[in-house]
Amino acid sequence: MRLSGRNLKCVRGGREVFSGLEFSASSGEALAVTGPNGAGKTSLLRVVAGLLVPADGAVALEGGEAELSLSEQAHYLGHRDALKPALSVLENLSFWREFLGGRPEDAGQCLASVALDHAAHLPAAYLSAGQRRRLSIARLLSVRRPVWLLDEPTSALDAAGQDLFVRLMRDHLGGGGIIVAATHLPLGIETRNLRMEGAK
Amino acid sequence: MRLSGRNLKCVRGGREVFSGLEFSASSGEALAVTGPNGAGKTSLLRVVAGLLVPADGAVALEGGEAELSLSEQAHYLGHRDALKPALSVLENLSFWREFLGGRPEDAGQCLASVALDHAAHLPAAYLSAGQRRRLSIARLLSVRRPVWLLDEPTSALDAAGQDLFVRLMRDHLGGGGIIVAATHLPLGIETRNLRMEGAK
Amino acid sequence: MTLTDLANPTRFLALTTRILPWLAGATTVLLAIGLYQSAMAPDDYQQGATVKIMFIHVPNAWLSMFVWGVMSVAALGTLVWRHPLADVAAKAAAPIGAAFTFLALVTGSLWGRPMWGTYWEWDARLTSVLILFLMYLGLIALWRSVEDPSRAARAAAILTLVGAINIPIIKFSVDWWNTLHQPASVFRMGGPTLDKAFLWPLLVMALAFSLLFITLHLAAMRNEILRRRVRSLQMMQASRVAFSSEVGAGSRDGHASNEIGAA
Amino acid sequence: MSLGPYASFIVTSYALVAAVVVLLIVWIIADYRRQQARLQELEASGVTRRSGRSTVDVR
Amino acid sequence: MSTLAALIRRDVRIALRVGGGALIGVLFFLTVTVLMPFAVGPDLALLSRLGPAILWLGALLASLLTLDRLFTADHEDGSLDLIVMSRTPLELACAAKALAHWLAAGLPLIIATPALGLLLNLDGAATFAVALTLLAGTPALTFTGMIGAALAVTMHRGGLLLAVLVLPLSIPVLIFGVAASQAAISGPLSFGTPFSILCALSLISFVIGPFAAAASLRHGLD
Amino acid sequence: MSTLAALIRRDVRIALRVGGGALIGVLFFLTVTVLMPFAVGPDLALLSRLGPAILWLGALLASLLTLDRLFTADHEDGSLDLIVMSRTPLELACAAKALAHWLAAGLPLIIATPALGLLLNLDGAATFAVALTLLAGTPALTFTGMIGAALAVTMHRGGLLLAVLVLPLSIPVLIFGVAASQAAISGPLSFGTPFSILCALSLISFVIGPFAAAASLRHGLD
Numbered sequence A, B: 001m002r003l004s005g006r007n008l009k010c011v012r013g014g015r016e017v018f019s020g021l022e023f024s025a026s027s028g029e030a031l032a033v034t035g036p037n038g039a040g041k042t043s044l045l046r047v048v049a050g051l052l053v054p055a056d057g058a059v060a061l062e063g064g065e066a067e068l069s070l071s072e073q074a075h076y077l078g079h080r081d082a083l084k085p086a087l088s089v090l091e092n093l094s095f096w097r098e099f100l101g102g103r104p105e106d107a108g109q110c111l112a113s114v115a116l117d118h119a120a121h122l123p124a125a126y127l128s129a130g131q132r133r134r135l136s137i138a139r140l141l142s143v144r145r146p147v148w149l150l151d152e153p154t155s156a157l158d159a160a161g162q163d164l165f166v167r168l169m170r171d172h173l174g175g176g177g178i179i180v181a182a183t184h185l186p187l188g189i190e191t192r193n194l195r196m197e198g199a200k
Numbered sequence C: 001m002t003l004t005d006l007a008n009p010t011r012f013l014a015l016t017t018r019i020l021p022w023l024a025g026a027t028t029v030l031l032a033i034g035l036y037q038s039a040m041a042p043d044d045y046q047q048g049a050t051v052k053i054m055f056i057h058v059p060n061a062w063l064s065m066f067v068w069g070v071m072s073v074a075a076l077g078t079l080v081w082r083h084p085l086a087d088v089a090a091k092a093a094a095p096i097g098a099a100f101t102f103l104a105l106v107t108g109s110l111w112g113r114p115m116w117g118t119y120w121e122w123d124a125r126l127t128s129v130l131i132l133f134l135m136y137l138g139l140i141a142l143w144r145s146v147e148d149p150s151r152a153a154r155a156a157a158i159l160t161l162v163g164a165i166n167i168p169i170i171k172f173s174v175d176w177w178n179t180l181h182q183p184a185s186v187f188r189m190g191g192p193t194l195d196k197a198f199l200w201p202l203l204v205m206a207l208a209f210s211l212l213f214i215t216l217h218l219a220a221m222r223n224e225i226l227r228r229r230v231r232s233l234q235m236m237q238a239s240r241v242a243f244s245s246e247v248g249a250g251s252r253d254g255h256a257s258n259e260i261g262a263a
Numbered sequence D: 001m002s003l004g005p006y007a008s009f010i011v012t013s014y015a016l017v018a019a020v021v022v023l024l025i026v027w028i029i030a031d032y033r034r035q036q037a038r039l040q041e042l043e044a045s046g047v048t049r050r051s052g053r054s055t056v057d058v059r
Numbered sequence E, F: 001m002s003t004l005a006a007l008i009r010r011d012v013r014i015a016l017r018v019g020g021g022a023l024i025g026v027l028f029f030l031t032v033t034v035l036m037p038f039a040v041g042p043d044l045a046l047l048s049r050l051g052p053a054i055l056w057l058g059a060l061l062a063s064l065l066t067l068d069r070l071f072t073a074d075h076e077d078g079s080l081d082l083i084v085m086s087r088t089p090l091e092l093a094c095a096a097k098a099l100a101h102w103l104a105a106g107l108p109l110i111i112a113t114p115a116l117g118l119l120l121n122l123d124g125a126a127t128f129a130v131a132l133t134l135l136a137g138t139p140a141l142t143f144t145g146m147i148g149a150a151l152a153v154t155m156h157r158g159g160l161l162l163a164v165l166v167l168p169l170s171i172p173v174l175i176f177g178v179a180a181s182q183a184a185i186s187g188p189l190s191f192g193t194p195f196s197i198l199c200a201l202s203l204i205s206f207v208i209g210p211f212a213a214a215a216s217l218r219h220g221l222d
């Protein structure tokens, strides 16, 4: 499997964010996207996720499941955590698992692996910032997509959470997955790097 | 000036978050609140800010302006950034400055000091995560409160932004301010530490 | 000159500037002929002199629907082909269409008073035209209240296409429901039933009004292109300031390839 | 040409159509002037388009 | 299929827990009906003549009241991103969301109709006719309103602008809904014709609504 | 004072930008009014009799459409925290927010009333009476609605309370508003009595609304 972007150009709100951007990552590789605030890291991830239409160029995934599009094989972990405060932690997770098509049996297990099982029946409104992030990570695990698109995934996580997440990323890469992560902090795994400068 | 909490107990959603907590910080001192996810760091900051009523104990500021309450002398920089997407960057900042009572002349200057002046007329909806955080910091500067309550202030900031913020905190402490910051990362300044363990 | 050539707004501007005077001239001449002919037209044996209102009512009514059709094509251009002039065409057409619809409504009611004894009646034809008018107003409101032109264009395109369902309803309402309004007498199966003495002036006036629309539309499109240029230049100017203060990151390039202003 | 008992209706409708059409024309011309003026102002202040051509050349 | 069921279940559950939308709708419906006798005065015959119109107006305005956050809420918390990226066709997901909204906000109105019919002096048959037209027609209101809700995401706008865009689209539904009820109660005309047009409108909206909404969401995300 | 002015200015500005401006408010009112004849039928005498009720319903709907997010929006983005912590008394801040809401959602409607009166076949005096009652009454709608909006923040699942509380509170306003207008147009009763009750309701709501809202916000934040 190989994820690559060629000659990408992104325009948002009438302003060019980046252009002529190239990148690629193969199975088992992580690509760390770094750069100053406003350089376009999030924009790039959203282009890869299919949530933004690039003004030029294209992103392709070779060697994935043929009948699925790239965005259907990717999971996007962004700043906004897609949790409904009125639903309980477990309800939130179960919904996304059913809707995005994860295995039905492992919701509890995914919660346990991010150390949230004790909170399974709390409303999501009661979670602390780090706990919300952990729940997002549980969702990432439960939907089992080969391509992970992570936007500052470790923000709000405590030290234990960061270690845990490093382990999870290792496992994912070990299983042949691909990771594209935008970050300001070292990820803790080996990565290829894509530095975005922001046009000067 | 001395900020102190005595025998604080916090109950949220019917569950005790912490109890018997004591802390203090004097003029020119920063208190770093650390601990695992869900330990109650944010809750403590909100108690100090007057946004949560403690179930027991009290927080007091000695030596501040007598006729103002603690929350009126503090500024809270939380995860949610209190920005209205429909307003421009400058409009957002100016509103808060007028409403919270900063000096009218220095909006542009505060924006410049967080390197956002080039975006002053963009709608806040167009800002990236780090740019939003920078704008919150500009607000923190412009309202000039002696007590800063910071909840993971450096998340989403790039390296330059973090350096900048360290400088700003130094200046604030140098001017006799007080900082209480919840954080998972080293703040980059000298701090007293308050470690919260979370009920096990 | 093909459609792709026209995609270049600069070419389009040049072309417009060349043909606008001719169009305006032709419109004036045709309008003069049409007005003369309608003044000379005989009185109707039933309607008396009020039949003269027809010569302006019917062209306006036709155009009110035609303009929506033009906007629907433009909407497809925006959504499917992403043609850069489509947004401009759609936006420029809305106020003109609204004006024609308004005129159809007003001349219709002014005709209705002597003919039906009332200015307004809630029948299917009249109502559906009123809905058309409201939708024009909604579209104009949409264009005005969303600053980002490409965002507004996409929303407006979808709304236009959905609203296009109203057009056949207007056209056939007289056949589908029992209405006060009279059924089609020009564009109908089996040829026009209108007397030649009325048909000719009507057709000339219709042609004149169509030319008027084309002229106004091209001129309004030209304005819109210029407006977008101004916008993108202003954005560039703003970013100049940003360059000189040399702070921050991110692209300061004010250009957007999918916007007219950048062409 | 006699307009019969309903002359006022006929005259009003023609006058109204004329008024609205004239209004449209005036609005479009004024808008054109305004945009041209703003463009020239911007160009005078030194902002040019990337292609290097000014709108004036285009005409 | 089960993915759509999950979406419907989630949306209905949220609506019932948070209460806001659906209940405001029903209460607004009630307010409209309660207000009318005051407006019309104590003329019972007139009141029952106006009955269907009042109920329909109430239903239209009530659905308008709750629709505008159908997609905006999901957009703001990031759910919409994941919905767009899912393997479920967006058109179906939109339809499922609209259906959930109708279940939570439209169905209660219909269930409340008999009670309100009493207030408006409608007899049993008339109430039944109105309820039937509401059952056939309110889905059309939801499914056309959905277009506006999706446009709200595209445009970053809300509130009255949406209402202005959506209302003209729902006028035909209102006309035929009232016409059918009137016909059933008193009219010389047959109930069948307007009622079948009403059903046709609903069917059309089932097709156009989800497609237009999905198109607008696809083009509007950023 | 200037802090309150800043708050009002901000809220009005956002409302106008997001909702599309005062013009949209008028357009909305127009659409609602145009809806009525569709529902009720083209009976002019009846229409003018229903006129005041229609205008009042439009006003209620316009205010409800945006009222429920009066505080929730500020709560969700964290603005409310800062407002509570500010040196401005919370009661005044609440009143300012309500006033801003009324300026953006209520006032345009009142200004548009004369134009709509024409459509509804109301004569000059009647239109004036309706506009006057709207001017006196719509603030009461906003200021009572504000209580519900504040409660919605407090109770996380509180939309329910909002609905249950606000609408019943606004029914008396509607009834006296319509009654006063009717009296002015046709009625044997005097205009003065219901109108002064309406004014009294407004005055009471000016006092109770901000206090209740502020209390609920203070106790409800977490």
Ligand code: HEM
Pocket (backbone or CB within 6 Å): C054, C057, C058, C061, C062, C104, C105, C106, C107, C108, C109, C111, C112, C113, C115, C116, C125, C126, C129, C130, C170, C171, C181, C182, C183, C184, C185, C186, C187
């Ligand atoms: C406000 C009121 C009215 C509106 C909105 C209106 C609208 C329209 C529209 C949309 C058409 C074009 C229909 C088509 O192409 O098939 C039309 C055509 C026409 N209208 Fe009206 N109308 C109104 C009042 C009247 C009145 C009062 C009369 C005369 C008694 C009238 C006579 C006609 C005639 C003769 C045509 C041409 C039909 C044909 O040849 O196809 N209209 N009107």
Ligand SMILES: Nc1ncnc2c1ncn2[C@@H]1O[C@H](COP(=O)(O)OP(=O)(O)OP(=O)(O)O)[C@@H](O)[C@H]1O
Pocket (backbone or CB within 6 Å): A012, A013, A017, A035, A036, A037, A038, A039, A040, A041, A042, A043, A044, A182, B125, B126, B127, B128, B129, B130, B131, B156, B158, C249, C250, C251, E222
């Ligand atoms: N929704 C939007 N509409 C228009 N412009 C946007 C939008 N979001 C971001 N931008 C602009 O696009 C540029 C890149 O934003 P992006 O969010 O991709 O940056 P980033 O690299 O993720 O920054 P950060 O490190 O702060 O997260 C910025 O200049 C920003 O102003």
Ligand SMILES: Nc1ncnc2c1ncn2[C@@H]1O[C@H](COP(=O)(O)OP(=O)(O)OP(=O)(O)O)[C@@H](O)[C@H]1O
Pocket (backbone or CB within 6 Å): A125, A126, A127, A128, A129, A130, A131, A156, A158, B012, B013, B014, B017, B035, B036, B037, B038, B039, B040, B041, B042, B043, B044, B182, F222
């Ligand atoms: N709004 C709320 N209602 C009820 N309980 C809450 C609420 N917010 C947080 N809690 C609970 O209070 C405890 C402390 O939360 P808090 O947000 O203070 O943690 P934190 O130390 O800031 O964690 P993090 O590092 O994740 O930000 C958690 O167990 C959480 O579940």
Ligand SMILES: [Mg+2]
Pocket (backbone or CB within 6 Å): A041, A042, A043, A151, A182, B128, B129, B130
């Ligand atoms: Mg980012």
Ligand SMILES: [Mg+2]
Pocket (backbone or CB within 6 Å): A128, A129, A130, B041, B042, B043, B151, B182
């Ligand atoms: Mg926290």
